[in-house]
Amino acid sequence: MLLTALALAAAAVGQGPADWHEPFPAHKVIGNVYYVGSKDLATYLITTPEGHILINSGFDRTVPLVQRSVESLGFKMTDVKILLASHAHSDHVAGHARLQKLTGAKVYVMRGDDEVIASGGKGQYLYAADRWDPCKVDRVLKDRDEVKLGGVTLVARLTPGHTRGCTTWTWKVEDGGKKYDVVVIGSPNVNPGFRLVNNKDYPEIADDFAKTFEILKGLPCDVFLGAHGGYYGMVERHALLKKGPGNPFVNPEGYREYVALKERAFRKTLAAQQDEARDVKRNIPYADKADERQVLDVFSPKNAKNLPVVFWIHGGAWQTGDKTDVQIKPQAFMDKGFVFVSTNYRLLPSVDMATIVRDVAKSVRWVHDHIADYGGDPKRLVIMGHSAGAQLAALICTDDRYLKAEGLSLAITKGCVPVDGDTYDVPAIIETAETRWRVHGLPKAKFGHREKLGVTARPL
Ligand SMILES: [Zn+2]
DSSP states (O other): OOSSSHHHHTTTTTHHHOGGTTOOOEEETTTTTTOOOOOOOOOOEEETTTTTEEEEEEEGGGGGHHHHHHHHHHGGGEEEEEESSSSSHHHHTTTHHHHHHHHHEEEETTTHHHHHHHTTSSOOOOOOOOOOOOOSSSSSEEEEOOETTTTEEEEEEEEOOTTTOOEEEEEEEEEEEEEEEEEOOOOOOOOOTOOSSSSSSSSTHHHHHHHHHHHHSSSSEEEESSSSSSTTTTTHHHHHTOSSSTTBBBBBHHHHHHHHHHHHHHHHHHHHHHTTEEEEEEEEEOSSOTTTTSEEEEETTTTOOOOEEEEEESSTTSSOTTOOOOTTTHHHHHHTTTTEEEEEEOTTTTTTTTHHHHHHHHHOOOOOHHGGTTTEEEEEEEEETTTHHHHHHHHHHHHHHHHHHOOOOOEEEEEEEEEEOOOHHHHHHHHHHHHHHHHHHHOOOTTTTHHHOOOOOHHH
């Protein structure tokens, strides 16, 4: 992770925050897992009877510091057999070539980051000019691949977004007769300058981050670790080591909180960038002397011109609901090349059903007259609605009296999509409901379809 714009610029020349390069006491995390990184650049040593594994090298200048840490614990660098990585950013892998030379270890890298490491930094998203010594990659990994050595099995989880091959390492460790799930998070961070929307260099970046959070939320975790000590409060937890009791690195709640915090940050950045990438106009009145419910919202892709229009009518039994109940629909339709309109209308019982239908027709009239200014084609409307909105959509599209009253014809509607509606055969619905009450001796609904739809005569 690169923390700030300043750190980001500095990282390109191998600098970065001071604690990236400050030595830190090597220490046992749990079982055969040791911390041998700098004060913030995490490097982990996993020891086995057949040799050792290292995760992350840091920068080239971090390597001597890692060496001192490994040796301070009584282990030999030449016993390191496998070198792994969290992700292909300079602060975790620029020292790979040097570390590989020093140890003779084999280098395993997740697909997506392999070419970046092998080429010394080429093909990175965003940090295009950042370079380091190229390092031969001996094995390219895919999601769930296992790395085995001396009875230890590490599982590589592809957690992309931060980089294409960002890797979260998971494995089981034994300590004091108990088994623990260890997780080393690759990075869940949306760095300054990352484009989550309309990213030509990494188009699937937002989907990748979303996948990563699903994976991270599903991992069993007792021992929470990460590519930077800062992810899990390494310095503070290390200080707790001596105080006891218990192991401060066993922190399942901390893991869940951290992942939730980072997912919220991702969602917030994504929403902000999506709003920037589109034009949203809210609460436009569609009638003269409009009631506060006679308003609509328009969502247009940036630079929209002459696009077909989805006109959305919310549900809620004609009594409740709101035009803002659209979830991902505006974005989903914009992505497919539509302008999206979501309308409100006055509700029962303050107005009657015929007035509601006339409100919707008025709203369609506004769209017909003005949507060209918002990049829409007034002659290509698709009328859609959910539940009660489905009934209104079906009525507007099949009974031409309502559009005619607004000086329009059905010809402007190119499609009608009633979603989850059931109110088409009104007499049958009323008869079914009232028969049920009679047969079961139930109290009559005070405000059933008969009252809502203004059907006064008992149907046959
Ligand atoms: Zn990073």
